[in-house]
Amino acid sequence: xxxxxxxxxxxxxxxxxxxxxxxxxxxxxxxxxxxxxxxxxxxxxxxxxxxxxxxxxxxxxxxxxxxxxxxxxxxxxxxxxxxxxxxxxxxxxxxxxxxxxxxxxxxxxxxxxxxxxxxxxxxxxxxxxxxxxxxxxxxxxxxxxxxxxxxxxxxxxxxxxxxxxxxxxxxxxxxxxxxxxxxxxxxxxxxxxxxxxxxxxxxxxxxxxxxxxxxxxxxxxxxxxxxxxxxxxxxxxxxxxxxxxxxxxxxxxxxxxxxxxxxxxxxxxxxxxxxxxxxxxxxxxxxxxxxxxxxxxxxxxxxxxxxxxxxxxxxxxxxxxxxxxxxxxxxxxxxxxxxxxxxxxxxxxxxxxxxxxxxxxxxxxxxxxxxxxxxxxxxxxxxxxxxxxxxxxxxxxxxxxx
Numbered sequence: 001x002x003x004x005x006x007x008x009x010x011x012x013x014x015x016x017x018x019x020x021x022x023x024x025x026x027x028x029x030x031x032x033x034x035x036x037x038x039x040x041x042x043x044x045x046x047x048x049x050x051x052x053x054x055x056x057x058x059x060x061x062x063x064x065x066x067x068x069x070x071x072x073x074x075x076x077x078x079x080x081x082x083x084x085x086x087x088x089x090x091x092x093x094x095x096x097x098x099x100x101x102x103x104x105x106x107x108x109x110x111x112x113x114x115x116x117x118x119x120x121x122x123x124x125x126x127x128x129x130x131x132x133x134x135x136x137x138x139x140x141x142x143x144x145x146x147x148x149x150x151x152x153x154x155x156x157x158x159x160x161x162x163x164x165x166x167x168x169x170x171x172x173x174x175x176x177x178x179x180x181x182x183x184x185x186x187x188x189x190x191x192x193x194x195x196x197x198x199x200x201x202x203x204x205x206x207x208x209x210x211x212x213x214x215x216x217x218x219x220x221x222x223x224x225x226x227x228x229x230x231x232x233x234x235x236x237x238x239x240x241x242x243x244x245x246x247x248x249x250x251x252x253x254x255x256x257x258x259x260x261x262x263x264x265x266x267x268x269x270x271x272x273x274x275x276x277x278x279x280x281x282x283x284x285x286x287x288x289x290x291x292x293x294x295x296x297x298x299x300x301x302x303x304x305x306x307x308x309x310x311x312x313x314x315x316x317x318x319x320x321x322x323x324x325x326x327x328x329x330x331x332x333x334x335x336x337x338x339x340x341x342x343x344x345x346x347x348x349x350x351x352x353x354x355x356x357x358x359x360x361x362x363x364x365x366x367x368x369x370x371x372x373x374x375x376x377x378x379x380x381x382x383x384x385x386x387x388x389x390x391x392x393x394x395x396x397x398x399x400x401x402x
Contacts, residue, residue: 057102063110064095065174069397073192076390083391085124085191090114091397092173096134103144110134122195131234133203135160138210158207163226164248165262166200167287167300177296177326178362179377179397183343184302184320188356193381193391196347196356199302199320200285201264202233204244213252222250230266240269240278257290277310296339299323320345326364338363353386371401 053060069091073083096110115131136159138145143153162169168185180186187198206228213220229235230244248262264283271277287300301321308315326339339362346355362377375397383389 059099059101061098062096063098064402065399066093066402067091067114067173067397067399069179069395071393071395073393074390079389081122081124081191082193082389083191083393090128091179094133094173095402100145103140103146105137105139106145107137108134116189118190122190124191126190132160134162154209154211156207156209160203160205161208162203163201163208163228163246163262163264164224164250164260165246165264165283165285166202166302167260167262167285168200170250170258170260170287171289174373174399174401177298177324177337177339177364178341178360179375179395182300182320182322182324182341183345183356183358184300184322187345187347192393193356193383193389194354194387196345196354199283199304199318199345199347201228201230201244201266201283204228204230204233204235205237206243213250215252215255219251219253222252224248224250224262230268240267242267254291256296257288259286259288261286277308280307280309281305282307294328296326296328297324314350317349318347320347326362333368335366335368336363337366353384355384357382373399373401375399 067090069089070087071089072086075083091114093113094110095113096108098106098108100106110133111130112133113128113130115129117127117129119125119127136157138155138157141154141156145153145155164170166185168181181198183198185198185200188194188196206226208224208226208228210224210226211222213222224247226246227243228246229238230242231237231239244264244266246262246264248260250258250260252258262283262285264281264285266281266283268279268281269276270279282305283302285300285302287298289298290296299322302319304318306316306318320343322341322343324339324341326337328335328337330336341358341360341362343358343360344355345357348354359380359382360377362375365374367373375395377395379393379395381389381391381393383391
């Protein structure tokens with residue numbers, strides 16, 4: 001009796017398994033994340049972008065670029081650290097992520113693997129390090145945001161970012177017309193001359209309210225009001241209880257044209273305990289870029305007044321500026337540009353022999369289809385007579401926009 005019951009049960013199970021295997025309608029596959037098309041690129045930043053990913057109102061896009069140069073600096077016969085490290089250098093190894101959330105917030109996080117670390121001033125030996133370059137979120141006050149925004153947008157920014165106090169902040173590395181930033185922005189690098197920092201503040205942690213004007217053929221106005229720590233660019237926190245405050249105005253008058261004017265106050269504290277000292281920087285800057293057919297012109301400058309509250313010493317004034325012009329020939333598929341730039345940097349009025357001038361000629365060969373550029377520049381450096389150097393240099397750079 002029991003054997004018959006067990007046999008019936010086994011037969012029923014086999015019939016059910018066979019019926020399931022013969023079912024012509026398979027089970028539906030699991031749902032996949034919904035993909036959407038990426039937003040159009042911002043023309044001033046890059047020419048084209050890889051497809052982005054959007055999942056549940058969250059968009060994600062990776063970006064990066066690599067810049068490598070060969071640099072040769074004239075050896076000065078009297079100064080041992082000038083010109084004695086000719087060779088290849090990585091200017092940028094940038095990689096990051098950008099995206100939006102619910103079309104009300106956007107973010108950028110980027111690192112660079114070509115940060116030049118020096119153990120001391122004016123040493124030929126440097127080390128490559130990885131450093132944070134951008135880490136911020138923009139929350140729209142009105143309207144919608146996109147990863148690469150073509151429209152006018154007002155937003156609040158928070159995180160680690162660069163303000164418009166440095167006009168070079170409006171010039172992406174992948175569209176820069178010369179191998180290096182102008183001297184007032186980058187300063188004088190170690191082994192290229194007497195090492196001197198640039199005047200602009202660089203990046204810092206803080207927040208800002210910004211109205212960015214539309215990129216296009218019509219004129220537009222924007223502004224930025226920022227409060228940041230104002231400490232060293234790679235500081236993890238503030239150097240005292242006061243914040244650096246800045247304000248800037250920006251006018252875009254054509255697709256690639258802009259004028260920016262800015263001011264900044266930064267109450268700093270330097271030194272180690274118990275010998276910390278208070279200092280305050282007052283900065284003003286201006287810059288412009290304009291395109292007239294094949295001709296593009298640009299310029300910028302920054303002045304700085306430093307007060308030493310703790311020591312009561314004399315105030316220090318500094319200034320730096322540049323002007324440049326580039327002419328482009330050839331088809332858009334392979335443009336070739338050449339031009340000239342003049343720059344000057346006087347880092348301190350307390351020293352009468354530290355002014356530096358640079359005469360730079362350069363050329364750029366673009367290959368948009370390969371997302372590559374090749375650059376050449378020759379620089380004649382003029383130090384003041386009291387500390388004259390032989391430190392002219394030549395540079396060849398290659399860039400790949402990932």
